[in-house]
Amino acid sequence: MLKNAVDQKASEDDLDEEGIVNRIYEAIIEQRLPPGTKLSEAALCEAFGVGRMRVRRSLLLLASRGVVDLQNNRGAYVAQPTMSQALEVFEARRTIEPNVARLAARRANKADVSDLAAHLDMEAEARRQGNRQLAIRLSGQFHVRLAKVARNEVMERMVKELVTRTSLIIGMYGSAGTKNCHDDEHGDILEALRNMNSEAAASLMEQHLRHIEQEVDLTSERKRQVNLVEILSGEAS
Amino acid sequence: MLKNAVDQKASEDDLDEEGIVNRIYEAIIEQRLPPGTKLSEAALCEAFGVGRMRVRRSLLLLASRGVVDLQNNRGAYVAQPTMSQALEVFEARRTIEPNVARLAARRANKADVSDLAAHLDMEAEARRQGNRQLAIRLSGQFHVRLAKVARNEVMERMVKELVTRTSLIIGMYGSAGTKNCHDDEHGDILEALRNMNSEAAASLMEQHLRHIEQEVDLTSERKRQVNLVEILSGEAS
DNA sequence: TTGACAGAGATTGTTAACAATCCTTTCATG
DNA sequence: CATGAAAGGATTGTTAACAATCTCTGTCAA
Numbered sequence: 001m002l003k004n005a006v007d008q009k010a011s012e013d014d015l016d017e018e019g020i021v022n023r024i025y026e027a028i029i030e031q032r033l034p035p036g037t038k039l040s041e042a043a044l045c046e047a048f049g050v051g052r053m054r055v056r057r058s059l060l061l062l063a064s065r066g067v068v069d070l071q072n073n074r075g076a077y078v079a080q081p082t083m084s085q086a087l088e089v090f091e092a093r094r095t096i097e098p099n100v101a102r103l104a105a106r107r108a109n110k111a112d113v114s115d116l117a118a119h120l121d122m123e124a125e126a127r128r129q130g131n132r133q134l135a136i137r138l139s140g141q142f143h144v145r146l147a148k149v150a151r152n153e154v155m156e157r158m159v160k161e162l163v164t165r166t167s168l169i170i171g172m173y174g175s176a177g178t179k180n181c182h183d184d185e186h187g188d189i190l191e192a193l194r195n196m197n198s199e200a201a202a203s204l205m206e207q208h209l210r211h212i213e214q215e216v217d218l219t220s221e222r223k224r225q226v227n228l229v230e231i232l233s234g235e236a237s
Numbered sequence: 238m239l240k241n242a243v244d245q246k247a248s249e250d251d252l253d254e255e256g257i258v259n260r261i262y263e264a265i266i267e268q269r270l271p272p273g274t275k276l277s278e279a280a281l282c283e284a285f286g287v288g289r290m291r292v293r294r295s296l297l298l299l300a301s302r303g304v305v306d307l308q309n310n311r312g313a314y315v316a317q318p319t320m321s322q323a324l325e326v327f328e329a330r331r332t333i334e335p336n337v338a339r340l341a342a343r344r345a346n347k348a349d350v351s352d353l354a355a356h357l358d359m360e361a362e363a364r365r366q367g368n369r370q371l372a373i374r375l376s377g378q379f380h381v382r383l384a385k386v387a388r389n390e391v392m393e394r395m396v397k398e399l400v401t402r403t404s405l406i407i408g409m410y411g412s413a414g415t416k417n418c419h420d421d422e423h424g425d426i427l428e429a430l431r432n433m434n435s436e437a438a439a440s441l442m443e444q445h446l447r448h449i450e451q452e453v454d455l456t457s458e459r460k461r462q463v464n465l466v467e468i469l470s471g472e473a474s
Numbered sequence: 475t476t477g478a479c480a481g482a483g484a485t486t487g488t489t490a491a492c493a494a495t496c497c498t499t500t501c502a503t504g
Numbered sequence: 505c506a507t508g509a510a511a512g513g514a515t516t517g518t519t520a521a522c523a524a525t526c527t528c529t530g531t532c533a534a
Contacts, residue, residue: 477534478531478534479533480529481530484525485525485526486523486526488521490520490521490522491520492517492518493518496514499512501508501509501510502507
């Protein structure tokens with residue numbers, strides 16, 4: 001089951017740590033690995049066809065980025081962000097990403113704009129076809145691509161981490177049917193880039209992030225933790 | 238030599254990965270480990286009194302944060318940020334830290350303010366006594382503490398990484414005599430916190446970061462890389 | 475029926491030996 | 505004397521076995 005959730009393409013090509021980390025990132029962003037999922041070393045070894053060392057190193061990297069929870073003698077679990085951690089992640093995104101959008105608008109050339117436009121097309125197409133997992137991934141990837149256009153690898157890495165953690169948060173607190181990002185808003189941001197209107201890009205991004213956060217906040221108290229309480233609540237009273 | 242540079246206090250207490258990482262962080266911030274220094278596994282094992290596994294895991298963490306350069310089959314070296322990486326780090330700091338200061342000003346209570354005041358006293362004292370290494374470390378730590386006051390661990394970790402990388406940059410491009418941070422500016426920021434003037438805190442922080450960056454930029458073309466070219470240039474022409 | 479306890483099995487953490495690569499020294503040669 | 509090749513040592517990368525811990529199951533007693 002884990003193998004199926006993580007290993008989308010072929011598994012014959014052996015990966016390095018970065019490859020493994022990215023595959024798990026993607027699986028988390030697409031919500032194939034829900035929060036709390038146990039990531040046992042053996043399963044990951046089989047899934048990726050690598051030795052235990054590689055797996056352990058990858059898990060350490062994921063843990064250092066707050067995406068995986070590494071418990072002593074108990075193994076690795078997909079992180080279950082608390083409410084306050086979720087707020088911190090959104091606060092960090094509102095801090096960083098509007099400025100990323102501003103810089104992207106200043107630095108985007110025509111190739112960047114058409115790349116992003118193509119990306120939005122793929123996003124719309126995935127949504128049209130009802131391929132929800134792909135749509136979620138592309139939607140998150142838009143934010144990372146924007147950081148790439150801003151020509152700042154330091155912030156790009158930060159955005160990547162924050163986007164992944166946001167997926168975890170949506171997986172825990174957001175309604176499953178909710179769309180991760182309104183595509184129109186992505187389109188609006190791209191339009192600001194096209195017009196080299198950096199201030200518009202920044203404020204559109206801020207609005208966009210607030211919308212994402214609101215959508216999560218509204219549905220918050222629902223899923224909570226995947227523990228005893230909810231499972232037993234059916235026959236408790 | 239490495240042992241001496243890294244291992245300031247006693248070394249009998251065995252450390253976990255986080256402890257090792259923090260010790261190396263501090264050594265880099267205090268510029269006892271200049272950019273390009275080789276961090277051999279054996280030396281670190283001896284310095285910290287731990288097994289090779291711990292050391293390798295620590296090096297991986299440091300590498301994932303851009304503080305250490307992990308070369309294939311050649312070992313770990315303290316990172317030597319390029320000019321463009323340096324610009325990226327400063328850009329990220331200007332993006333994040335003014336907002337951190339703003340949030341800190343909103344959320345600081347009296348205990349926070351007096352803690353920070355005590356910290357500034359220590360900073361001033363270290364400078365007065367001419368203890369340059371301690372002064373540098375405390376100066377960097379002020380920024381991290383501010384993030385702690387802002388009550389956001391995600392951004393706190395980011396600031397910590399950026400401060401460390403800034404030390405590397407100053408070690409490479411800045412003049413050795415330069416003071417890392419003007420203490421008055423730290424004091425001004427604290428004053429803004431005391432008055433709960435969040436906008437002032439943000440703009441003071443931005444100014445402060447620009448000053449640090451300017452000081453580095455002015456002296457830029459001097460040290461560069463520590464490689465063949467400079468060593469051989471004495472008898473090249 | 476419920477709870478506690480013990481043991482087997484499974485999983486993770488650690489260590490040590492082995493393999494592979496790199497660096498330095500030495501030696502031969504143009 | 506300079507250049508290049510080869511051997512030796514040193515360092516890193518990998519694997520496999522071992523130790524420690526946890527989890528699950530079955531049994532027994534209350």
